Amino acid sequence: MSEATPPASWPRPYWQPGEDEVVLQFYVFGKFEPELRIPSLRYGSPGLPAGVEIQRFQNAVLRQWEGYPLNGALGGLIKEDTPEAYEAARIAPEVLVVRGVLKDAASLDYLRDTLGVLAGMLDVGGTAILDPQILTLFTADHWRRHYLVKDGAPPRNHVLILRSDEGGDRSWVHTRGMRKFGRPDLSLRNVPERDLDRAGMLCEKLVELLSLGAHFSAGQQLDVDGIPGGLVAQPGGSLDDPEFNNTHVEFRWAG
Secondary structure (H helix, E strand, O other), X not given: OOOOOOOOOXXXXXXXXXXXXXXXXXXXXXXXXXXXXXXXXXXXXXXXXOOEEEEEEEHHHHOOOOOOOOOHHHHHHHHHHOHHHHHHHHHOOEEEEEEEEEEOOOXXXXXXXXXXXXXXXXXXXXXXXXXXXXXXXEEHHHHHHHHOOOOOOOHHHHOEEEEEEEXXXXXXXXXXXXXXXXXXXXXXXXXXXXXXXXXXXXXHHHHHHHHOOOOOOOOOEEOOOOOOOOEEOEEEEEOOOOOOXXXXXXXXXXX
């Protein structure tokens, strides 16, 4: 994208004002010049939105922090899932931590602008980006393929959809990462094996609806083909819930 091209807005057609808060947090591992000049304009970003900040750390210093993301359970998961990215992050001399809490907004321009800055960081020494909200560490090339998509990556790319066994032939389909949109995560309980693909596709559609500003109220019915009476929304949970690190809205599969 030319630096002279004004960035296109990322609208939220279903948005209504509320008290929701957006949480952004990313770790960019690499080696950077003493004076950090991030070419975010080439990615359609004028810079970080107000409320989002960059902190710069030596990796060896940050590693002593109790919550260092390459340690503990998250570090073990990352090392197993993406060993190449884990090694790039481990040996990187520096870490740029991008984080902020924002008020819910009528557009996703805040996300567009933040992603543009992250892309620019990869051009000036970044080698890996960790998104702890979706438990994923990306190499620079993987991150570019995943997010540098014309007109913006779809909401599904920003969210992790998981399946957990509930016993018998029943599964729990749930998400992580919706705090980036200021929305609760999704929880689909009691999903039979025969409906797993359908539940996954439904989850993707609901992620898109919520990310574009929709809300589900308690008791709201969601019509789903093949499920008599549909699914009923039950908001709940808390930001401290380790399963989501977020509130969530639950639907229980019938049948």
